[in-house]
Amino acid sequence: MKIFVKHTWLFTKRSLLNTIRNPFAFIPNMVISLFFLFVYQAGLSGISKLPAFGGASYLAFILPVSIVSGAIGGAGGAGQSLITDLENGYFSRLLLTPASRLAIVLGPIIAGMLQLLVQTMLIMLIGFMMGLKVVTGFGGVVVVLLLAVGWGLAFAGYSVGFALRTKNAQAAQAGTFIFFPLLFLSTTFVPYDLIEAEWLKVAAFINPTTYVFEGMRAVMINGWGESAIWQAFIVIVLFCIATISFAAISARNAVSRG
Amino acid sequence: MKSMIHVENLVKTFKGNVQAVRGVSFSVEEGEFFAFLGPNGAGKSTTIQMITTLLKPTSGRAEIAGFDVMNEPEQIRRVIGVALQETGIDPQLTGRELLEIQGKLFGFQSSVARKRADELLELVGLTEDAHRKCGKYSGGMRRRLDLALTLVQRPKVLFLDEPTTGLDPYNRKLIWEEIRSLNKEQGTTIFLTTQYLEEADELADRISIINEGKIVASGTQENLKASIGADVIDLVFSTEEEARRASALLARFEGEVKQSGSELRLFVEKGPAKLPEIIRQLDQEFITPITLNVSPPSLDDVFLNLTGHTIQAEKLKREESHV
Ligand SMILES: Nc1ncnc2c1ncn2[C@@H]1O[C@H](COP(=O)(O)OP(=O)(O)OP(=O)(O)O)[C@@H](O)[C@H]1O
Ligand SMILES: [Mg+2]
Numbered sequence: 001m002k003i004f005v006k007h008t009w010l011f012t013k014r015s016l017l018n019t020i021r022n023p024f025a026f027i028p029n030m031v032i033s034l035f036f037l038f039v040y041q042a043g044l045s046g047i048s049k050l051p052a053f054g055g056a057s058y059l060a061f062i063l064p065v066s067i068v069s070g071a072i073g074g075a076g077g078a079g080q081s082l083i084t085d086l087e088n089g090y091f092s093r094l095l096l097t098p099a100s101r102l103a104i105v106l107g108p109i110i111a112g113m114l115q116l117l118v119q120t121m122l123i124m125l126i127g128f129m130m131g132l133k134v135v136t137g138f139g140g141v142v143v144v145l146l147l148a149v150g151w152g153l154a155f156a157g158y159s160v161g162f163a164l165r166t167k168n169a170q171a172a173q174a175g176t177f178i179f180f181p182l183l184f185l186s187t188t189f190v191p192y193d194l195i196e197a198e199w200l201k202v203a204a205f206i207n208p209t210t211y212v213f214e215g216m217r218a219v220m221i222n223g224w225g226e227s228a229i230w231q232a233f234i235v236i237v238l239f240c241i242a243t244i245s246f247a248a249i250s251a252r253n254a255v256s257r258g
Numbered sequence: 259m260k261s262m263i264h265v266e267n268l269v270k271t272f273k274g275n276v277q278a279v280r281g282v283s284f285s286v287e288e289g290e291f292f293a294f295l296g297p298n299g300a301g302k303s304t305t306i307q308m309i310t311t312l313l314k315p316t317s318g319r320a321e322i323a324g325f326d327v328m329n330e331p332e333q334i335r336r337v338i339g340v341a342l343q344e345t346g347i348d349p350q351l352t353g354r355e356l357l358e359i360q361g362k363l364f365g366f367q368s369s370v371a372r373k374r375a376d377e378l379l380e381l382v383g384l385t386e387d388a389h390r391k392c393g394k395y396s397g398g399m400r401r402r403l404d405l406a407l408t409l410v411q412r413p414k415v416l417f418l419d420e421p422t423t424g425l426d427p428y429n430r431k432l433i434w435e436e437i438r439s440l441n442k443e444q445g446t447t448i449f450l451t452t453q454y455l456e457e458a459d460e461l462a463d464r465i466s467i468i469n470e471g472k473i474v475a476s477g478t479q480e481n482l483k484a485s486i487g488a489d490v491i492d493l494v495f496s497t498e499e500e501a502r503r504a505s506a507l508l509a510r511f512e513g514e515v516k517q518s519g520s521e522l523r524l525f526v527e528k529g530p531a532k533l534p535e536i537i538r539q540l541d542q543e544f545i546t547p548i549t550l551n552v553s554p555p556s557l558d559d560v561f562l563n564l565t566g567h568t569i570q571a572e573k574l575k576r577e578e579s580h581v
Contacts, residue, residue, distance in 0.1 A: 003365070006362075007363060010359060010362055010363065014348070014351070014359060017350070017351065017355075018348070018350045018351075021350050021391075022350060085348065088346070088347065088348065088349060089342065089344040089345055089346035089347070090346050090347060090348045091346075092312060092342055092344075092346050093342075093346030093347070093360075093407065094346075094363075095312060096310065096311070096312070096335055096338075096340050097335065097360070097363040097364060098332060098335050098336055098363065098364065098365075099363050
């Protein structure tokens with residue numbers, strides 16, 4: 001067990017080193033999520049005067065979109081880095097050491113979560129500088145961070161599973177496109193009641209991201225009493241169970257000597 | 259002496275009924291230097307991957323140091339060092355970082371891992387470049403680093419899959435010297451695959467020739483060459499016409515005559531003793547060779563004899579069929 005923790009930490013450090021040395025792997029993603037924040041806030045904040053918003057600030061409403069889109073980078077990076085290892089042969093070298101297979105896969109995931117955490121804090125900091133108010137205070141900020149990491153973990157499970165299954169950079173890249181429906185077929189720009197098309201309402205209802213958005217918004221705008229908060233946690237736990245199992249099964253197949 | 263590597267009837271059939279390895283058996287003694295010689299696609303890498311726990315055999319058995327590949331892979335990973343055909347390095351890390359990580363994965367304390375990294379960097383001549391990202395290394399440097407990574411835990415058995423393919427003579431010699439001294443001085447058992455006859459000839463104690471997934475001959479270089487039972491006489495003439503006439507003339511010697519262009523190759527027993535007679539025959543017809551050379555058979559001749567084509571021709575054939 002001690003050895004397992006040691007190895008996992010070693011692999012995590014290695015992944016973090018890779019991230020820092022290769023800033024172009026995370027900077028564009030960070031820029032895009034800040035772009036969402038600035039542009040939608042600048043362009044759409046007027047609509048928060050509609051009664052459906054209940055007087056909420058649009059900044060607090062759009063911030064979760066920026067956070068979730070930023071989280072994709074850290075989470076997707078985990079799968080990406082495994083693909084790179086498979087392609088340059090380092091994965092085989094690691095398989096030939098006594099290291100646990102789980103540790104090999106866990107390293108990049110943990111590194112991705114740490115990256116995501118830093119990114120989310122940065123986005124929130126910028127949010128505060130733009131005048132963001134969180135009614136639940138510090139506890140609410142922690143909840144937002146937890147939801148971001150939870151959502152990221154679920155997406156990391158998906159990206160790692162997909163990477164190990166396809167073993168191909170292009171295919172894995174294509175796999176991250178699920179990010180578009182996940183992010184936009186939801187209550188991305190307006191509350192559920194304002195969504196016009198019936199099909200989009202259905203999509204938003206099924207999409208787990210919706211519950212993450214709503215949970216984050218509830219805690220920032222409305223306060224602790226909202227059911228959306230615990231709903232978000234339940235959805236994330238279920239989503240994580242599904243994708244992490246997918247990753248674990250793919251890892252077993254990829255690693256179990258073909 | 260006990261068997262360090264023991265392989266029985268190993269078979270690998272890939273999807274689509276690709277029979278990469280079709281029943282391979284061999285044993286390597288402790289401290290022995292054993293080479294697998296074969297052309298592209300012969301099944302060398304597939305065999306190595308099966309016996310080093312990376313690939314599940316379709317059928318058959320393999321043991322290393324008494325451990326079973328299927329049931330005791332963890333124990334095996336502690337005694338072997340493997341340099342696969344493709345180097346296994348993370349290009350974002352430096353040579354030193356990779357070596358230290360490798361040491362820690364095998365349970366070394368940080369300080370021990372650092373010291374071991376120093377030793378190995380020195381050994382493969384990369385001390386100067388230790389702090390550079392290895393993505394920036396040349397092909398030869400990368401190979402040397404890969405070899406160093408393989409040696410971190412001081413393996414008892416070393417598997418090297420075509421360690422010198424594509425290297426310049428300087429880097430090839432470096433790697434040869436390194437693995438030879440590991441074998442001779444440290445007593446490391448070595449299993450090496452190669453497409454180069456000189457490499458197998460130069461380094462190995464014993465060779466198996468593998469072709470199309472099967473071992474077609476095994477033995478020491480001397481055994482293998484003796485199995486041909488003939489010397490090789492090479493003659494070059496000034497014209498193809500002359501070579502053809504000479505070929506007709508010399509066909510009466512028992513043995514084989516092979517003509518290609520203006521060159522003739524004779525396989526005859528006791529070659530040197532037959533030389534005066536050959537010269538006399540040619541002289542009577544006023545044919546004079548430009549060059550004449552008598553040699554004992556080479557491994558290339560062994561391969562030619564066993565498979566009907568030279569290893570070079572086999573290589574070309576494969577490369578063409580892959581295009
Ligand atoms: N993963 C795979 N799936 C399907 N066929 C494979 C796979 N790996 C190897 N083969 C096939 O198995 C055969 C043996 O391949 P192998 O790589 O073992 O040869 P080799 O002797 O190492 O050749 P080389 O000298 O080119 O490295 C080849 O025909 C190859 O195309
Ligand atoms: Mg090979």
